[in-house]
Amino acid sequence: MSALTSLNGVRWIRENLFSSFGNTALTLFGLAVVWLVLVPAIDWALVRAVWSGDSREVCLDPAAGACWPYIEARLGQIVYGFYDKAARWRVDIVFVLGAIGIAWLMLPRLPSKWLVAALLLTVYPIIVFVLLSGGIFGLDVVPTSRWGGLLLTLLVAATGIVTSLPIGIALALARQSDLPVIKWMAIAFIEIVRGVPLITLLFMASNLLPLFLPDGMTADKLVRALVAFSLFSSAYMAEVVRGGLQAIPRGQTEAAHALGLGYWTVTGLIVLPQALRLVIPGIVNTFIGLFKDTTLISIIGFFDLLGVIQSGNADPDWATPNTAFTGYIFVGAVFWAFCFGLSRYAGAVETRLAHADRGQK
Amino acid sequence: MMSDSPHAVEIRKISKFFGGFQALKSVSLTVDHGERIVICGPSGSGKSTLIRCVNRLEEHEEGEIIVDGVALTSNLSHIEEVRREVGMVFQQFNLFPHLTVLENCTLAPIWVRRVPKAEATSRAMALLERVKIPDQANKYPGQLSGGQQQRVAIARALAMNPKIMLFDEPTSALDPEMIAEVLDVMVELATDGMTMLVVTHEMGFARKVADRVVFMDAGEIVEAAPPEEFFANPKSERTKLFLSQILGH
Ligand SMILES: Nc1ncnc2c1ncn2[C@@H]1O[C@H](COP(=O)(O)OP(=O)(O)OP(=O)(O)O)[C@@H](O)[C@H]1O
Numbered sequence: 192m193s194a195l196t197s198l199n200g201v202r203w204i205r206e207n208l209f210s211s212f213g214n215t216a217l218t219l220f221g222l223a224v225v226w227l228v229l230v231p232a233i234d235w236a237l238v239r240a241v242w243s244g245d246s247r248e249v250c251l252d253p254a255a256g257a258c259w260p261y262i263e264a265r266l267g268q269i270v271y272g273f274y275d276k277a278a279r280w281r282v283d284i285v286f287v288l289g290a291i292g293i294a295w296l297m298l299p300r301l302p303s304k305w306l307v308a309a310l311l312l313t314v315y316p317i318i319v320f321v322l323l324s325g326g327i328f329g330l331d332v333v334p335t336s337r338w339g340g341l342l343l344t345l346l347v348a349a350t351g352i353v354t355s356l357p358i359g360i361a362l363a364l365a366r367q368s369d370l371p372v373i374k375w376m377a378i379a380f381i382e383i384v385r386g387v388p389l390i391t392l393l394f395m396a397s398n399l400l401p402l403f404l405p406d407g408m409t410a411d412k413l414v415r416a417l418v419a420f421s422l423f424s425s426a427y428m429a430e431v432v433r434g435g436l437q438a439i440p441r442g443q444t445e446a447a448h449a450l451g452l453g454y455w456t457v458t459g460l461i462v463l464p465q466a467l468r469l470v471i472p473g474i475v476n477t478f479i480g481l482f483k484d485t486t487l488i489s490i491i492g493f494f495d496l497l498g499v500i501q502s503g504n505a506d507p508d509w510a511t512p513n514t515a516f517t518g519y520i521f522v523g524a525v526f527w528a529f530c531f532g533l534s535r536y537a538g539a540v541e542t543r544l545a546h547a548d549r550g551q552k
Numbered sequence: 553m554m555s556d557s558p559h560a561v562e563i564r565k566i567s568k569f570f571g572g573f574q575a576l577k578s579v580s581l582t583v584d585h586g587e588r589i590v591i592c593g594p595s596g597s598g599k600s601t602l603i604r605c606v607n608r609l610e611e612h613e614e615g616e617i618i619v620d621g622v623a624l625t626s627n628l629s630h631i632e633e634v635r636r637e638v639g640m641v642f643q644q645f646n647l648f649p650h651l652t653v654l655e656n657c658t659l660a661p662i663w664v665r666r667v668p669k670a671e672a673t674s675r676a677m678a679l680l681e682r683v684k685i686p687d688q689a690n691k692y693p694g695q696l697s698g699g700q701q702q703r704v705a706i707a708r709a710l711a712m713n714p715k716i717m718l719f720d721e722p723t724s725a726l727d728p729e730m731i732a733e734v735l736d737v738m739v740e741l742a743t744d745g746m747t748m749l750v751v752t753h754e755m756g757f758a759r760k761v762a763d764r765v766v767f768m769d770a771g772e773i774v775e776a777a778p779p780e781e782f783f784a785n786p787k788s789e790r791t792k793l794f795l796s797q798i799l800g801h
Pocket residue numbers: 570573575593594595596597598599600601602
């Protein structure tokens with residue numbers, strides 16, 4: 192039995208990896224890359240790494256690799272930013288509730304998906320707002336300038352994701368409208384916002400906007416940044432959705448109109464379900480881009496995940512040759528894990544939908 | 553087919569332009585309740601455009617169209633009223649690929665007529681029975697043959713309980729062996745007294761069920777006559793030429 196499998200293994204290797212000269216060369220090239228990159232990386236991050244200790248001394252050994260105690264010491268800031276220590280439990284509740292809600296939506300077997308989604312989009316944001324900012328029910332106020340780390344990154348990303356899809360859909364539909372005013376407003380908005388770098392929009396929202404707003408009308412700086420971020424993502428999302436709308440054959444809307452269905456039913460039940468399904472990869476791509484763009488808010492003075500690490504890297508208490516690198520690798524790994532999870536989940540959804548109407552032309 | 557209006561469809565001197573091109577040139581046609589009209593003519597003669605004007609998938613620029621007593625203008629509620637009473641079957645089926653066969657047939661009754669779901673479902677099943685594919689109800693359109701898809705499309709249109717049915721070359725996209733199964737359903741529908749406007753080149757169907765055959769060319773109705781007369785002694789040269797082309801070989 193085992194002789195047979197190992198024989199099969201050899202045959203598989205020969206047929207798939209060494210079937211021709213070109214294939215052999217590529218295989219060897221691949222092995223060389225793995226050897227030159229992966230091996231030192233693993234050696235640095237795991238083998239030579241320092242795993243425990245409570246000060247920078249442990250990481251000063253010139254032969255040492257990654258300095259993981261630094262991450263451990265900073266974990267609080269990485270997760271919560273400068274959120275008041277005594278109030279961190281409020282953030283924990285926000286995390287746990289959000290995780291439960293999202294897990295509920297993602298596990299296919301659980302019931303009442305619509306109800307949970309509705310709660311996540313209506314009640315949950317209110318809970319988040321109340322818990323995080325405080326000021327009522329005897330909760331201490333924690334100003335938004337102290338929110339940071341993973342909390343802030345997820346907050347900005349989630350706001351962007353949740354708002355950009357509906358606004359993007361609305362913009363895409365408006366862009367196809369028969370009413371010239373609506374159509375041109377949508378085009379103007381999309382083209383202007385897409386043509387400006389996100390940083391510019393964030394700067395305008397944080398510095399310029401207060402100068403234009405009438406006296407007494409202020410909005411929190413984080414809220415302004417969130418709005419800028421949402422609008423920017425929506426403009427991109429609109430173009431992704433428009434691609435899907437254009438791919439729906441005219442016969443679909445004609446057949447639906449011929450049955451007596453009106454604009455909103457045709458759009459909501461016939462056009463959008465098909466169009467969105469077609470552009471799931473594009474939507475996820477936009478979400479991933481948006482997730483990574485959240486790091487830009489560190490430029491207008493917020494300490495998101497990346498910002499917190501950057502400020503920590505400058506901390507003399509942890510100044511070692513490997514501190515900064517360890518920090519960046521860690522942040523990179525966290526971002527990668529979220530983005531990869533998003534993309535795998537979207538892949539699963541696509542497969543499930545494709546199964547649902549298998550054989551479709 | 554009780555109705556107050558004297559005619560099912562009244563088309564009075566309508567013209568239709570696509571940019572500078574005139575696709576319909578002052579066309580008039582009156583269809584009585586329960587009448588079966590077959591429309592034929594060379595490609596590009598305006599057959600599709602004419603029947604698509606009847607449920608306003610195309611807007612006519614001149615003339616009048618009155619469908620079951622309702623005049624088609626830009627008035628949206630009139631348009632939707634007409635569309636509720638007029639079913640249409642397309643050459644390319646145009647089923648909704650993301651919905652099952654059953655959902656295709658219940659969508660409009662539920663959303664337009666506000667029929668309760670259970671009732672819409674049992675009615676749709678009865679219609680699928682009638683077009684002889686009740687066993688496909690829970691499949692998706694992409695899993696069916698062309699002939700089956702077109703029969704679903706007919707059932708979907710009938711689910712709205714229309715007074716008038718429009719067919720635009722319903723068998724032209726089908727393989728020969730499937731044409732008969734769709735025509736059978738249409739013959740049955742005609743026998744039941746449905747008012748039908750059918751664009752088709754199936755002259756056997758025209759002979760069997762049509763009350764009148766309408767021949768169009770270059771955006772005009774050249775002649776209209778009962779099938780016996782139409783096939784036996786066509787009046788215009790254009791009709792003769794066309795008939796010799798499609799029957800001659
Ligand atoms: N949306 C459109 N834009 C421009 N021209 C059009 C459009 N629809 C139809 N036409 C033109 O109008 C004329 C009539 O078209 P129509 O589709 O009614 O012909 P038809 O008799 O149905 O032909 P076929 O047998 O090929 O279906 C054709 O010359 C066609 O090119």
